[in-house]
Amino acid sequence: MKKRSLLAVAQLLVGMALVTGLAYGVLVWMARDRASHMPVGYSILRPPNDVYCLAQVNGTVWAGGREGLFVFARDGSALVVPEPLQKLQFVSALLAQADGSVWLAHEDGMTHWSSTATKHYSTLAGDFSGRGLAVLRDRDGVLWAGSDRHLLRLQEGAFRPVPVPEAFGLTEVAVLYQDRDGILWIGDSSPRSPGLISYGPQGFRLYTQKDGLPHHSINAIMQTRGGAGLWIGTGFAGAGRALHIEQGVWRSVGRQQGLAGDKVRTIFEDSSERLWFGSEYEGLAVFGSTRLALIGVAGGLAGPEVKAILEYPNNTFWLGSNGGLTRIEYLATLEGDPRFPGFGGSRP
Numbered sequence: 001m002k003k004r005s006l007l008a009v010a011q012l013l014v015g016m017a018l019v020t021g022l023a024y025g026v027l028v029w030m031a032r033d034r035a036s037h038m039p040v041g042y043s044i045l046r047p048p049n050d051v052y053c054l055a056q057v058n059g060t061v062w063a064g065g066r067e068g069l070f071v072f073a074r075d076g077s078a079l080v081v082p083e084p085l086q087k088l089q090f091v092s093a094l095l096a097q098a099d100g101s102v103w104l105a106h107e108d109g110m111t112h113w114s115s116t117a118t119k120h121y122s123t124l125a126g127d128f129s130g131r132g133l134a135v136l137r138d139r140d141g142v143l144w145a146g147s148d149r150h151l152l153r154l155q156e157g158a159f160r161p162v163p164v165p166e167a168f169g170l171t172e173v174a175v176l177y178q179d180r181d182g183i184l185w186i187g188d189s190s191p192r193s194p195g196l197i198s199y200g201p202q203g204f205r206l207y208t209q210k211d212g213l214p215h216h217s218i219n220a221i222m223q224t225r226g227g228a229g230l231w232i233g234t235g236f237a238g239a240g241r242a243l244h245i246e247q248g249v250w251r252s253v254g255r256q257q258g259l260a261g262d263k264v265r266t267i268f269e270d271s272s273e274r275l276w277f278g279s280e281y282e283g284l285a286v287f288g289s290t291r292l293a294l295i296g297v298a299g300g301l302a303g304p305e306v307k308a309i310l311e312y313p314n315n316t317f318w319l320g321s322n323g324g325l326t327r328i329e330y331l332a333t334l335e336g337d338p339r340f341p342g343f344g345g346s347r348p
Contacts, residue, residue, distance in 0.1 A: 041330040042300035043076055050303075051320025054310035055094035057102055061310065061318055063325055064091025064104065074313060076327045084118035085111065092174075093146075095135045103143070105132030110145055110159065121159055128152070128159050136176035138184065146173025151186060168206050169194045177221035179230060187218030191236045196221075212250035214241035220267045224275070235263030235280065242267065242277060244343065253277075258291040258340030260284050268309035270317070275343060278306025284319070287343060290336030302326045 038044070050066040060079060061072045068088045071079040090107035097103070101114035109128030110121040121127040130147030137143050143154040150161040151173045164170050164186075171194075175187030186197040193216045195208040207213055213234065220233030229246025240263035241254035254262045261279030268276040274292065278284045283296035284306045297304050303323020310318040319326040336342075 039300045041328055043327045043329070044300075044302045044324055045072065045076055045078075045327060046302070046324040049324055050322050051325050052090075052092050052307055053094045054308040054318055054320050055096045055102065056310060056312040057096045058100050061312060062094055062096075062102065063318075063320060064094050064106070065320070066090055069104065074316070082113060082118075085113055090131065092131070092133045093135045095137065097137070103135045105135045105145065107131050110135065129161060133172060133174045134176040136178060138178045139182060144176055144184070146176050146186070148172040164197065165204055168197065168204070170197065175218055175221050177223075179223050180228070185221045185230070187221055187232075189217050189219050189236075191217060193217045196232060212243070212252070214243055214252045214254075215239060219263075219265050222267050222269070224269050224273070226273060231267045231275075233264035233267050233277070238263055238281060240264055253343070258285055258287070258337070260294055260296070265305060265307055266309055270311050271314050276309050278309065278319075280305050287340075288336060289342045290338050291340035291342070292336055297323070300326060300328070
């Protein structure tokens with residue numbers, strides 16, 4: 001009886017091994033088949049397997065995400081991550097400075113790195129409040145940070161909370177942006193977000209769906225080089241839209257206007273003034289004077305949720321997603337789709 005039991009266990013293990021080997025072979029074949037059908041100039045870089053943020057640092061590309069920090073040469077080859085940064089996890093934001101140093105927001109707070117010194121502001125040690133989610137240096141040189149608890153400001157070597165009205169119900173500061181007028185914009189991307197918050201000479205102000213906000217969850221905030229208005233990426237799960245605010249006019253843009261999906265995860269303007277809108281599930285759309293392209297997983301993206309976009313050098317694009325990093329070495333001349341007009345001063 002005992003021998004029969006051992007034989008059954010052995011057969012089960014052999015069967016599991018065969019199934020595992022077969023599954024691995026299928027995955028390898030699928031990966032090779034997909035690579036053979038990648039558009040010219042496209043490549044997928046893994047690891048990382050999930051990218052939250054990108055930055056150009058001293059002629060290299062830094063990618064932060066769930067697994068920590070990864071560094072690439074401009075040709076896409078992997079480089080060694082600086083030793084003091086190798087153990088970071090959930091790197092949510094990167095801020096490259098003019099002096100070559102970098103601020104990194106991550107699971108255990110905030111870190112400032114330079115080639116000569118590294119300083120950690122640790123949540124575990126009490127130097128930072130909550131997980132680091134966002135970082136911004138304003139035009140006056142003040143460093144701001146966002147966490148899952150507070151809006152913070154670096155003062156006298158310490159990150160100190162800046163009180164946001166409790167009535168707003170802010171749950172996290174995931175997005176920070178300063179516009180040309182010096183107004184600080186704050187985005188909460190959680191499903192419990194109260195809306196869009198501004199902070200200026202008149203104090204804090206909350207904007208909600210009553211004001212025209214398409215969705216309360218805020219994922220991206222940016223201002224184009226040639227336009228005076230703001231672009232806001234909103235949404236959670238599949239719901240949301242992009243919002244353009246200019247001279248008091250609020251215009252929302254979604255799938256019906258040519259975006260890849262209604263939830264807008266990120267918005268980016270490239271050196272040719274084209275606008276890129278990354279979605280949650282459907283990849284991204286590129287606009288000039290009209291919609292120029294829809295790019296999804298079948299078209300070369302590593303994953304459908306595009307969380308970060310970087311151009312370095314000119315006309316070479318790095319797309320961070322939930323499936324890894326896509327590098328587009330050359331974006332071919334795109335022909336517009338006249339069914340979907342572009343926005344503002346962007347051009348093909």
